[in-house]
Structure formats: structure tokens, C-alpha cells
Amino acid sequence: MKTYHSLRQTLVVAALLLASTVSLGQDGVSKTNIVLGQSLPLTGPGSPLAKPFHQGAKMYFDRVNAAGGIHGRQIELVTLDDEGYAATAAANTQKLLAQGVFSLFGFYGSPQVTTVYPLIKNTEAILFAPMAAADEFRGPLYPNIYSLRPGYSEEAAAVTKHAETLGARKFFILYAGDSESQAALDSASRVITSLGGNLLGKDTLGSAGLAATVDKVLAAKPESVLLISDSIAAAPAVRALRAKGFRGAIYGFSNTGESLLAEQLGPAGSGVVVVRAVPKSDGARVAVVRELQEDAAAAKLGKPNVYMLEGYIAARVYTEALRRAGKDLTRAKLKKAVEGLDEVIIGGFRVHFTEDRVASRLVELSVIDSQGRVRE
Secondary structure (H helix, E strand, O other): OHHHHHHHHHHHHHHHHHHHHHHHHHHOEOOOEEEEEEEEOOOOOOHHHHHHHHHHHHHHHHHHHHOOOEOOEEEEEEEEEOOOOHHHHHHHHHHHHHHOOOEEEOOEOHHHHHHHHHHOOOOOOOEEOOEOOOHHHHOOOOOOEEEOOOOHHHHHHHHHHHHHHOOOOEEEEEEOOOHHHHHHHHHHHHHHHHOOOEEEEEEEOOOOOHHHHHHHHHHHOOOEEEEEOOHHHHHHHHHHHHHOOOOOEEEEOHHHOHHHHHHHHHHHHOOOEEEEOOOOOOOOOOHHHHHHHHHHHHOOOOOOOHHHHHHHHHHHHHHHHHHHHOOOOOHHHHHHHHHOOOOEEEOOEEEOOOOOOEOOOOOEEEEEOOOOOEEO
């Protein structure tokens, strides 16, 4: 009889352990951990943007974990390198979902996000704060995507309106061949013309050698040039345009990176205007920026840039949603908590998720001054 009761107790304990394991495998939540999955280019194209985003997010999650986590659980961010390739991002996502992550967080690249989305389309898993600004992610076709930043249409509108104040509405667009720049090109072309700008032409950076490309730009006689590329491709283009006498307005989208471009150009970048979708990363007015600066200094990561700040803010907003979702955490409760972040100020950053699942509509323009510093 004792043997029977002992066996039954053993089976009950085993069943409970299995149930716990299955629960973790299904939704990434255990008594001690919440597991998030991330795929982005830590190496290869896009890594100058994606790596600091990852570092910023990890820093904030580490801060939360050091303080005891959320409802007693530690936040674990499992990150895989996709080297900027959509197919690799999809394979990574399959691995992460098979491991049972609770949600996806901070992916990079609009084509990558488009490729991986079918893997979560018919589930309750969400992709939070992708570094992907293609406009369609903010519409009804992607209900499981919750974005921190506005889309490229808002960036293009800010550039076009600023150029109008200068009387410089004749545009030429130079864009890089990377996937994110390609995604931004359609929005820029559409919005510039819809707002009354005159798009004289567009060309790929490096398509026929930079000198020949710049000659083509100058032959069109634009008043403004919009660069859609990372800072590595944008900096030589700025130098070449100025060297050949172009004195009109030069703009960069947010994927150019204001501080990264300023570092590469120095005083040669004087007058270049760059879009950003977060507060200034070297300012002191916003609480979340000050916290990042403290954490980055403690981690010896150097001076934060806008991408590190974007990751840090994304992690902070996500953590607030976890806190509001409560101790009995499910994916459905997380979605409800995210959507409930309506007119909330988090570390001085305004969050408003009720429209198109976008936390912020912040689009600001910074200018590089004659000292090579970024100014508002």
C-alpha cells in the first residue's frame, strides 16, 4: 500500500514538473523568468544601428533585474545574430519560438519583420518595438506588431515641411542598397510629392561610383538632397556634394543616425539636418536619457547614441507593460497592458499606444553645427 501511495505521489510530482516545463515552453513564463526573443544584425549590414539598440535594451533589463525583476521574475533577453538577412531572421525566429519565448522584442529591418511576421500572425505572441519604420506595420495588416517609433511617412513629412520653410522644395533622393533604406524610399517618394515637393530624381549610392552619382544629382539642380542610408554611406556623399559646390539643404532619415554622422563628418557636416525619433541622446532634460547615460558610463560603453537610447526606452516601456499585466502573466494580458498605455509619461517620454499600435509620434530634426556637434 505504501508503495502504491509512494508511486502515485511520484507520478503527481512528475506531472506537475512536466506541466511547469510545458508552460514555460508555451509562453516563456516561469516562476522565476520571463524569456524574450530577439533577432538582429550584431554583425554585418545594419549592425552599427542594431548593436547599440540591443545594448540599450539589455542595460535597462539588467537594471530591472538587479532591483528584483518584475513581480519576482527576471527578464531574460535571448538574442541571435541574423547578420542583416531576412532568411536568417526567419530561421532565428523559428528557433526562438520553438524554445518557447514569451514574446519577440526589438528586431531590426523592415524586410526582416515582413519575413518573420507570418510565424506569429495566428498566435497571441507580439513583436514589440522593432527597429523597422515601414508604414504598413502600423496598419491593420500587422496586429501583432507594437512599434515604439513612427513610420517613414512621418519622417518624410517633417523633412518636406522643413524644406518648405527654406524655399527648398526641389528634391533629389540618394538611397543606399540596404534593406531598411529601400523600405524608406517608397514612403519618402510618396510623401514628398503629396506635400507639394518636386522630386527631381533618385539614385542609389554607389550605383555608378560616388563622383558620377553626385554629378547626376547636381545636373538635376535640386534645392534639397535627402540621404536615406546609414552614416557609413551618407558621410562620403555629404563630403562629395559639398566638395562639388552643392550649398543646398542636405537631410538624413533616422537610419542615418545624427550622432554617428556627426562623428564621421565633424565640421564638414555643418548644416546637415537629420531626423530622430527619440529625444537627444546627449541631453539632460529627459529622465530616461539621464538614466541611460548613467548606466552606459557604469557599463563602460562610451557615449550613448540615439539607437542605444531607442533600445533603452523600448525596454523601459515594455517593462512597464509587464508590470501592469500583473503577476499571472499571459500573452493576452500583455497585449491588453500595452494597449492600455495611453497618454503615459515613462521617464519623461510620452507613450500613447491607442492609435495604430504606435507608442510615439515624436519626429524631431537635429542639425550638425560648424563644430561638428549635434544641435536641436
